[in-house]
Amino acid sequence: MPSNIAHLSPAESGGSSAKSLGRARWLVLSNGLDAGGRSATDVAVDVLAVLVLGVGADQMGVLMTLSGLGFLFFGVPIGIMVDRHLSPALLTAAGIAKAALLSTLVLAWAVDALTFFHLAAAMCLLGVLTVLAETTQATLVPRVVPSANVPRLAARLESADAALGLIVPAAAGLAVAKLGSGPVLALSAAFLLGAGLVALKVRTISPAQHDRTNAGTADAEAALSRWAQFWADAVEGWSVLRSAPALWLLTLSGTASNLGMSLFVPVEAVWILTDLRMGPEFLGFQLTAGSAGALAVTAIASRCIAVLGDRGGILTGSFGCVAAVGLHLVAYLDRSNAAVYLLAGSALWGFMVVLNNITQATVFAWACPEGTLGRVTALRRMLTRGAIPFGTLAGGAVGAAFGTWWALMGWQAFAVLSLALTGMAFRRLGTATIRK
Numbered sequence: 001m002p003s004n005i006a007h008l009s010p011a012e013s014g015g016s017s018a019k020s021l022g023r024a025r026w027l028v029l030s031n032g033l034d035a036g037g038r039s040a041t042d043v044a045v046d047v048l049a050v051l052v053l054g055v056g057a058d059q060m061g062v063l064m065t066l067s068g069l070g071f072l073f074f075g076v077p078i079g080i081m082v083d084r085h086l087s088p089a090l091l092t093a094a095g096i097a098k099a100a101l102l103s104t105l106v107l108a109w110a111v112d113a114l115t116f117f118h119l120a121a122a123m124c125l126l127g128v129l130t131v132l133a134e135t136t137q138a139t140l141v142p143r144v145v146p147s148a149n150v151p152r153l154a155a156r157l158e159s160a161d162a163a164l165g166l167i168v169p170a171a172a173g174l175a176v177a178k179l180g181s182g183p184v185l186a187l188s189a190a191f192l193l194g195a196g197l198v199a200l201k202v203r204t205i206s207p208a209q210h211d212r213t214n215a216g217t218a219d220a221e222a223a224l225s226r227w228a229q230f231w232a233d234a235v236e237g238w239s240v241l242r243s244a245p246a247l248w249l250l251t252l253s254g255t256a257s258n259l260g261m262s263l264f265v266p267v268e269a270v271w272i273l274t275d276l277r278m279g280p281e282f283l284g285f286q287l288t289a290g291s292a293g294a295l296a297v298t299a300i301a302s303r304c305i306a307v308l309g310d311r312g313g314i315l316t317g318s319f320g321c322v323a324a325v326g327l328h329l330v331a332y333l334d335r336s337n338a339a340v341y342l343l344a345g346s347a348l349w350g351f352m353v354v355l356n357n358i359t360q361a362t363v364f365a366w367a368c369p370e371g372t373l374g375r376v377t378a379l380r381r382m383l384t385r386g387a388i389p390f391g392t393l394a395g396g397a398v399g400a401a402f403g404t405w406w407a408l409m410g411w412q413a414f415a416v417l418s419l420a421l422t423g424m425a426f427r428r429l430g431t432a433t434i435r436k
Contacts, residue, residue: 026201036168037191043172046269048181061266061396068388070127088202094133095196102189109182143204173284249425254384260414262391267399289343293350313359318422320352
């Protein structure tokens with residue numbers, strides 16, 4: 001099957017498309033509630049850390065680093081676990097655990113006993129649970145609908161993310177300004193709990209656990225120790241990822257993009273709240289602008305990919321991300337109009353990142369052999385998201401020592417590197433092996 005995936009016409013899709021996508025509505029709703037909870041948490045934690053605990057860029061870097069360690073250290077084990085025991089119940093467990101974790105922060109805030117250590121520990125554990133939830137969500141997609149509908153479901157998941165992300169951050173910013181961070185964290189916990197409970201309604205169209213593709217090795221695998229089997233599974237996922245040069249280059253491109261973005265994350269809230277003095281409301285509006293861009297692209301994602309193709313969609317997304325970072329640089333130089341440039345940059349970033357994500361989700365879902373998507377997704381995220389802790393730690397140090405400008409310049413440099421790696425993958429993607 002060509003890698004430049006053509007979208008099926010209505011006749012080719014058949015009458016079961018609407019039915020299968022309707023069956024996936026619970027996964028879409030669960031994913032959206034989870035996204036809403038995460039968006040509200042982002043606003044509340046930023047304000048809580050900067051304005052309540054009084055942390056600076058260096059401590060924000062440490063906080064963000066701890067929250068990203070889950071992808072680095074637990075991505076592969078969680079991916080293997082998801083492949084072996086894939087079930088919507090994993091989403092339920094993750095949602096309930098995340099809600100309980102945030103509840104401890106709400107309680108500590110209410111009795112004025114919250115400490116930076118408590119916040120850091122909670123964010124670290126929340127990061128591990130996020131790895132579990134996101135890996136399970138991605139792996140469930142080709143198990144909930146037929147392969148022909150994977151692109152449409154991926155777009156619907158992104159649309160659900162963006163729809164709640166459009167409303168929740170702005171509302172959360174206003175609520176924090178009026179009520180404080182605690183009530184908003186309670187709202188986040190409610191969203192995450194709802195996401196876990198809704199996941200109980202998700203149904204798959206294939207067994208939760210699949211047989212190995214090579215049945216002849218079953219006896220040999222049974223004789224392996226638990227640790228040996230773990231590494232065998234990890235190596236198999238790694239081999240799949242490395243065997244396709246285009247997929248490997250796209251993974252490196254995502255790693256560079258996340259490294260750059262993470263350099264700016266620790267200084268962003270400090271810059272906006274204490275230097276630009278825009279208030280917590282603006283943090284919410286900025287996240288809303290990013291979600292608006294994401295929502296806009298989900299509405300036209302299928303048409304964009306049909307016109308641009310896989311390669312064009314991914315390359316366009318990379319070009320757009322470079323431009324979005326440039327708008328943030330302009331905001332730094334023009335303080336009087338900084339709000340306009342920051343909102344525009346966030347909206348453009350959201351649009352281009354989601355266009356890139358939807359296209360890549362389709363490519364990876366069809367490129368991975370049956371039963372390996374969870375491991376490949378986990379390994380890929382271990383590299384792309386596992387790079388974030390290093391970036392946030394470095395970004396916090398750079399911001400504290402040299403200021404916001406150098407963190408922004410680092411983001412721009414890595415965005416350009418990501419574009420270069422995407423360009424290298426451009427030709428290879430045309431010959432990548434894509435499997436249903």
